[in-house]
Amino acid sequence: MGFFFMVILVGFVFGLILNHYLPLLFLKNKKLGALPRGSFGYLPLLGETLAFLKPHPSTTIGSFLQDHCSRYGKVFKSHLFFSPTIVSCDQELNYFILQNEDKLFECSYPKPIHDVLGKISMLVVVGDTHKRLRNVALSLVSTTKSKPDFLTHIEKTTLQILESWKDKKQIIFCEEARKFTFNIIVKQVLGLTPEEPQTSRILEDFLTFMRGLISFPLYIPGTPYANAVKARIRISASVKQIIKERRRNNNIIYNNDDNICENMNINSQKRGSDFLEILLGVDTLSEDEKVSFVLDALLGGYETTSILMAMVVHFVAKSPSALDQLKVEHECIRGKKKKGESLNWEDYKMMSFTQNVINEALRYGNIVKFVHRKALKDIKFKGYLIPAGWKVLPILSTVHLDPSINSSPLEFHPWRWERQDQTGKKFTPFGGGSRCCPGSELARVEVAFFLHHLVQNFRWRVEDDDQPIAYPYVEFQRGLVLNLDHFAL
Numbered sequence: 001m002g003f004f005f006m007v008i009l010v011g012f013v014f015g016l017i018l019n020h021y022l023p024l025l026f027l028k029n030k031k032l033g034a035l036p037r038g039s040f041g042y043l044p045l046l047g048e049t050l051a052f053l054k055p056h057p058s059t060t061i062g063s064f065l066q067d068h069c070s071r072y073g074k075v076f077k078s079h080l081f082f083s084p085t086i087v088s089c090d091q092e093l094n095y096f097i098l099q100n101e102d103k104l105f106e107c108s109y110p111k112p113i114h115d116v117l118g119k120i121s122m123l124v125v126v127g128d129t130h131k132r133l134r135n136v137a138l139s140l141v142s143t144t145k146s147k148p149d150f151l152t153h154i155e156k157t158t159l160q161i162l163e164s165w166k167d168k169k170q171i172i173f174c175e176e177a178r179k180f181t182f183n184i185i186v187k188q189v190l191g192l193t194p195e196e197p198q199t200s201r202i203l204e205d206f207l208t209f210m211r212g213l214i215s216f217p218l219y220i221p222g223t224p225y226a227n228a229v230k231a232r233i234r235i236s237a238s239v240k241q242i243i244k245e246r247r248r249n250n251n252i253i254y255n256n257d258d259n260i261c262e263n264m265n266i267n268s269q270k271r272g273s274d275f276l277e278i279l280l281g282v283d284t285l286s287e288d289e290k291v292s293f294v295l296d297a298l299l300g301g302y303e304t305t306s307i308l309m310a311m312v313v314h315f316v317a318k319s320p321s322a323l324d325q326l327k328v329e330h331e332c333i334r335g336k337k338k339k340g341e342s343l344n345w346e347d348y349k350m351m352s353f354t355q356n357v358i359n360e361a362l363r364y365g366n367i368v369k370f371v372h373r374k375a376l377k378d379i380k381f382k383g384y385l386i387p388a389g390w391k392v393l394p395i396l397s398t399v400h401l402d403p404s405i406n407s408s409p410l411e412f413h414p415w416r417w418e419r420q421d422q423t424g425k426k427f428t429p430f431g432g433g434s435r436c437c438p439g440s441e442l443a444r445v446e447v448a449f450f451l452h453h454l455v456q457n458f459r460w461r462v463e464d465d466d467q468p469i470a471y472p473y474v475e476f477q478r479g480l481v482l483n484l485d486h487f488a489l
């Protein structure tokens with residue numbers, strides 16, 4: 001008993017020294033201002049991390065931030081993810097942090113995330129390597145987003161999914177949405193269809209990879225974390241194999257005149273405009289960077305987009321007037337087209353109320369609660385000192401739900417976007433500055449096209465208590481069960 005008590009006491013004193021005094025010991029530039037108020041917590045190394053990560057509905061800011069903001073203000077110090085931290089729920093400081101990437105602040109995800117994502121993932125690299133990878137991402141997205149091939153494939157996949165609901169009274173929407181976004185992204189990135197055996201292998205590894213990304217980082221064989229690191233290695237190997245086959249096939253096409261017609265038939269369907277095909281021709285990236293890029297695109301384009309779809313479906317189910325207005329908008333677009341004609345980029349541009357609904361779901365639902373940064377030098381902001389080397393967490397959700405920025409922020413009200421600027425400093429669901437999400441427009445077009453057919457063919461009801469929870473990654477507890485009324489197709 002005495003020994004047990006001693007262990008707790010030593011742990012407590014050790015925690016105090018480690019969390020409270022060490023960070024302060026190394027502060028040099030006290031002239032710049034005082035540290036914001038706050039608490040480092042008492043758990044050795046973890047500080048307040050467990051309280052910070054406590055799950056809460058993603059449409060609220062959660063009890064930790066509620067409590068700390070009312071006690072210390074919108075900017076406070078804490079000890080999170082093994083590091084002394086400045087937490088910002090302040091719109092101006094968030095904007096300042098995001099705009100000064102690489103100058104005053106730098107992207108800094110926890111080390112275990114590096115091990116799962118890989119050392120050259122775009123979310124992890126900084127400086128010139130980041131710029132090179134990002135330029136490729138931006139140009140791929142800008143050439144893809146309005147291409148008829150891409151748009152037609154989104155529509156075809158939507159119709160396949162909705163067709164499969166025809167005889168069902170109930171579905172688990174998150175599963176359907178994941179199927180939808182995975183089929184789209186795997187086709188767009190690697191040119192693979194769901195029927196190909198490689199697709200199901202990659203999907204299986206990918207699910208293991210995702211589970212590990214959000215698990216406790218314990219590298220012991222059999223833990224979700226260790227499985228994820230291994231799954232990532234297997235996905236890389238699969239992508240390398242696909243690259244090898246693609247190169248071999250392309251060589252056959254270009255070099256073997258005798259067989260050109262035969263091989264063209266096989267490959268012309270697979271080649272075309274998928275990311276991999278374009279990447280193979282990019283000489284600013286190494287082979288490993290190309291493989292890592294493919295993983296980033298699969299990861300970025302899968303879970304977040306499917307959660308956005310689920311949020312829209314969830315919020316619209318509770319807002320009959322938004323659903324009616326969506327229906328009118330999409331019927332009007334369909335009314336101008338021939339029977340069975342595909343949607344195109346011009347149609348997408350006409351979906352203005354749909355964009356308001358998507359914006360509102362992004363604002364209210366907060367898919368990404370915060371991003372990880374660190375201060376590169378001592379910085380003074382509004383009289384506070386942000387010390388060099390400290391972690392800095394701009395919280396995106398608190399700005400979206402701040403009543404001094406958005407009136408009635410806890411209501412789903414898409415009409416607010418008829419007046420409100422969606423490109424401004426106050427709306428950052430995709431981050432901001434030189435790290436702003438390159439895939440945002442792809443996600444928007446996928447959701448808009450899916451809604452086009454959904455609202456014209458189905459009515460749905462959701463169970464009241466199934467809401468989006470920030471773990472902090474967002475998930476619906478029961479996968480969002482929809483009760484369907486089917487009236488066309």
Ligand code: HEM
Binds near residue numbers: 122371
């Ligand atoms: C609703 C859907 C999406 C949301 C809410 C979202 C959100 C975000 C956010 C907040 C960041 C910034 C991270 C940071 O600053 O540290 C980001 C970055 C990124 N996203 Fe997305 N994203 C979405 C869809 C996509 C899609 C469809 C793709 C790819 C096809 C994608 C690929 C990426 C990549 C590669 C980055 C890293 C960018 C960089 O570091 O320069 N995302 N995303």
